Amino acid sequence: MEEREIIRIEGLTKRFPGKDGDVVALEGINLSVNAGEIFGIIGLSGAGKSTLVRCINLLERPTEGRVTVCGQELSMLKGKELREARRGIGMIFQQFNLLMQRTALENICFPLLLAGVGKRAAEARALELLEIVGLSEKRNAYPAQLSGGQKQRVAIARALANEPKVLLCDEATSALDPTTTRSILALLKEINANLGITVIVITHEMRVVEEICSRVAILDASHIVEMGRVEEIFKKPKTAAARRLLFPGGEQHAEIPAFGTKSQRMLRIVFDGMTPFEPVIANMVLACGAPVNILFANTRAIEGKTVGQMVVQLPEAQDAVSRIEAYLNTQNVHYEEVADHVF
């Protein structure tokens, strides 16, 4: 399938005026999202990801740069034209943002009524959408009577009401427990597959990206520091920011090497899903006749493959180290030297 671009962001900078001069929220952002993909934007809080997603539908107007969605340059639009363009972009939020004084059905009708759809037609469409999100029986419930997951389902149905091409998800699962998170992510995946809607996922949780995204951009201190396919980034994170997000708690593990000596080198061995059932480390120890100290290990499933990493401390003897490196090379296992305390 030919990849067609649906969102393009060029040279985007956003500064907020502050007391002591401007605060830079985003700087020099270039981004391109293809139609039909689920694209993740991940970053720690304060990295600027919420501002970035709001620049896509112009809830925040970029200070510099261009935002183009579905071939329309939104950053040029104002007033009525902009409001009409926004109807083609659905958005869901961390706190759901449902109208508290309206029922689930009325909430879903709301964007349709705003767009001038008749009441009866809006209700018919809202009922279809409730079906899609699996909440038909809750049509007359008020948001206060729904659980977090149910509220987000209503919000998703509402965001889909005007048949958008793009769905923006701003930390949509951050207020939910792990089980509910999984079911909401499954729903987003389903919507992406069945309705062909491009989904942009903003999150601070790597597991969300792993679970549904095909590509990801890592946002750190107002800049995109890495961007690419999720597996690639997972295998070979190039930046410290990416490693921090991929392996949260890495800093704590960095304390472990205290029981070795400083001269002992550390290797990060990456499993890329090619050799899932082979006991690589055990075989290496047997083949090289030298023990290694396992400092950190973590594996997870990404798109059906087992992917993970392990940090081992090498023996002090140089010849043993050479043997281990030679062995890893023959096994086609990716590894890299880990510098001081940074995994």
Added chain:
Amino acid sequence: MFSEEMLNLFGEGTLETFYMVLTSTLLAYLIGLPLGVLLVVSDKDGIHPMPIINRVLGVIINLLRSAPFLILLVALTPVTRAIVGTTLGSTATIVPLVIGSAPFIARMVESSIKEVDRGVIEAAQSMGASTMQIVLRVMLPEAKPSLLVGAAIAITTILGYSAMAGFVGGGGLGTIAVNYGVYRYQTDVMLVTLAMLVIIVQLFQELGMRIATRIDKRRK
């Protein structure tokens, strides 16, 4: 205990008070509600910032709010005469009641609308809602319970003002209390009018709170 004439007077006074208070509240809301909305919308963090209008409106409202009602009542005499033709009686009292309470209502409306979650307004914006649509379909409906609580407070405050107007011949229960209770030392009349005022306040306050609780869908 009271002569038939006196009882009729109480009945008339009560009706006049109702007439004054309800008409004034209605008219004051016609002015105060749009002003309150304008205060929120034109705020620098509002959905349609207009800093100059916001500042000017804020100053005017504060000025009117700082004048004690009794002084406003007297000061507005020329205005009242120009509008109604007289300064005596319940219809004339409506003018200072409306002017005195509209700024107070504007502030109450402002605070009720500011309680609406910013995120809900943002969601409406993301759906392409215009400023007018946000006001009419998001802010006012979402703030309805709080607006009603405010209305109950406003109506009881206006009732208090209307009784004050009794000193300048404003009509209603206030005038009876002043004419009989204060000037003729008829304490029993004073107590009855007081009791009537207490009952009316209770009535409006209770009614307002009940309706507000019933229509609020946030806790159920």
